[in-house]
Amino acid sequence: MTAVADSRGGRSVAAPSRPKGRTFNVKTMPGFAVMAWFCVVALYTPIAVLVAYSFNDNNAAVIWTQFSIRWYGIALHDDEIRDAALLSLRVAFIASLFATTFATMAAIATTRVPNYRGLTFIYAVINQPLMVPEIVTGIATIVFFGLIRQATGIYGIGYLITAHVVFCIPFAYLPIRARLEDMDRTYETAAADLYATPWKAFRHVTFPLLVPGILGGAMLAFLVSLDDVVISVLVAGPGETTLPLYVVSQIKRGITPELNAMATMFLCASVILATTFFLLTRRKAR
Amino acid sequence: MRFQDGAELTGLPAVEAKNVTKTFGAGPDAVVALDNVSVTIGQNEFFTLLGPSGCGKTTLLRLIAGFEMPTAGSILLEGQEVAHLPPFKRPVNTVFQSYALFPHLTVAQNIGFGLKMLGRRRAVVEEAVTQMLKLVRMEPMRNRKVHQLSGGQQQRVALARALAPHPKVLLLDEPLSALDLKLRKEMQIELKRLQLETGITFIFVTHDQEEALTMSDRIAVMSRGKILQIGTAAEIYEHPVDRFVADFIGETNFIEAEVTQRIGNKGEIRLPSGIEVPRELGHQVAVGGKVTLAIRPERIDLVRPGAECQLAGKVENIVYFGTDTHFHIDLDCGGDVTVRVQNRRGHQDILKTGDAVGLRIAPEAMQVLKD
């Protein structure tokens, strides 16, 4: 049972003979691996089915006839779908632009700073949209905007965009804050030591290093806006049909195969955006 | 105030701290990092702040750089009060312990950063960068990114970056602590050379007393927010003012003695062995009072018992160090002492454990310490 190591680095005698069968691993728990795989399968099956059937040639969405991509063609040419998609993109783009800008400013003001009067307040306010259920925010917003419409007579997509900006801000804020916290303060100190005024230090040191976080925040805000259902359902006015709203109305009207195709494309877009976000904000090994 | 070669200070001091106090926090949890500290550093000096962790040396450095403001007192650069100035308005540059090289910039861009921030023309910046690269011998690395460099290379870039704007004062915050021993020794020589070549005042912070002794023109020994002693390496080593300094620098033996006579500054002290020795005394000690003596191990000679000596004892332990041998001696009068004897004639086996010896110490080697 002894392992003798030759002082000249030679080979050692073999380790004690093991009993046949599995060795005891502290970390494994019975059945957990199965559950994990089950989880992944269960998560992806509906998506997989959806994607698979979007290539179904048949009119009746359920019975499989043959592989075809014609529904994609139809979906892409459908005016309603195209309008909804463009509107979603427009709203998401503008909302995430504002949200990311505001969130970046707020992140700089609230991260890596010694506690000052009101810091907790600011932080609480920024996270507030995450803490209220969407239905509550939604109805409160309709009421509020209704009052403003009455008072000012202004209509338009601005209301929907503003509602999106509100819940996009915390989503943009969190990755930016995380990135900022990871940043060593010494860089700005070194910049100041080398004659950079606070603004120059921000422009030449902080900002370039912050860019991945900002992009990540923008991506997340964009994604969240694109995906939003509840608030859009309530706040959107007539004609302001975003893509999720289109899907909701279609579900009520009746399932069509091109809806499957469109849903799959939408899904792909989400996945691509989410993957980009994941890669952008991956914590670098230090 | 004199320098190592005895030259008088001419012109304005490069840096002067006057009664500087720095307190962090308030109330019962307040930490006094610097307690009424004053120091004057001359032009073209290699000045070292030496002390253990938490003694305040880095705080003092940061006050000079401008990253903190003093709670009380003033900081002067060439006679001008700067305590209220932000760091980007002070002609002072820092080499950080962590180097803090900008990861998104190349070596050249890092080095040129200071001049760029000052608004110099691109041609001027390029020229300075080239010069600096040559000075620290990093020319081939010009366009590399920081993460591609080794620790020693990063160190040199940090140095070049801080020197490029040709500041009045260069602050170095334990810049060599991350390097391995061999590299460290090389960099010590390098730094000394740079200081002499550029003529810039260097203020160096370290806890390594050997580093301080070998590189500095003058050293300030600090502990717990106070400066205990300022002087050249020799002054601090041979004439430490108090127990902390004596203990912190090199090895010391401490012997208690009693004052038996006193006329003005001169007096006689009685060693525990009964022998009386004439020494200079400071003001505080009265006749009959106790003083502590600091005696360096290499200043003690071992003689035959019975020969003229100041202390006597038995050899307790002998440790051979190659270049010299340490003898731990149990004194007859109580206590123990370490004696260092250089092995000039190689390893000699004359003494053995248990042998009786006499210790001869010249009176000048007995440093009377402040309490």
Add this chain to the structure above:
Amino acid sequence: MATETAETPPAPPPVSAVPGAPDGAMSGASAAAAEIERRATLKRWLLSAPALIVIIGCGMMPLLIILAYSWTKPAEYAGVIWKFQPDAWVNVLFQEDIFSDALSPNWAYYSIYLRSVLIALQTTVLALIVGFPTAYFIATREERSRNAWLFLITIPFWSNLLIRIYAIMMIIRDEGYLNHALLALGLIDQPVPIIFTNYALSYGLIYAYLPLMVMPLYASLEKLDFRLVEAGYDLYASRWKVLWHVIVPLVKPGIVSGSILVFIPAIGDYIIAQILGGGNRMMLGNLIAQQFGTARNWPQGSALALTLMAVVMVALVVYATKTQRRRAA
């Protein structure tokens, strides 16, 4: 490389209310430091201002308005009549007999509250049962495959919720893929009604929010010191005992986090209940929406919405105190 001493300053000493006012204890240098700190604070407030204005203006103000609305009378079609009427709040718990004015428990609403809470709890528990082993498994993988697993679990979460629920709907509805397959295989004669049941709703909710359970659990499990688990085995505990007595207590923060993160959206759900639950399985979210839709009772909707928010706030406070206590301990 950390700097040698942790000499970063904590909170600056309190600044006198009037800037520049004489304060005997402070020296000139200290007053200048206070002034700089004051200006820095002002700058930070200005930077946060746009975000604050948008969120307070369009996020928090509306809540105050519906609070006001909840005390008013419903108008004919939409909106309210600005007269004080506490009926909405009374109706949250009680209903008035039209004839006798006597108050009796509002059973109709109670069943909705109960369903919402029960389904939310059920969702949380099931998410825990499925999510815990999953998170554990991922946390015990090698470095490389770990990232791949995390990626796999997280991506569905970021893809559109509506589409995913739609996919489920496509599968489980009467004319859906599942029933079609079962019929084709001859296993059943008639379509099995799965959609519009409590099961469908539950499944939809778990499907939607499972990643929210897995992530915090994973975060906790990743930090688990397996040497403690080894100690458990060493002291004669079986696998299940170790799980229950060693691992679970150690990852309690993750369990609490995950549970809260699933419970809150589950109880406030509106869209999943609508699609998978149909009109019958109303959750509180649907009830609230109805008040602003067909029922045309805005004050009622406001009161119910605020009640929901109160429940969520309570849950959040419980969560916050639990985590704070842990940090203090």
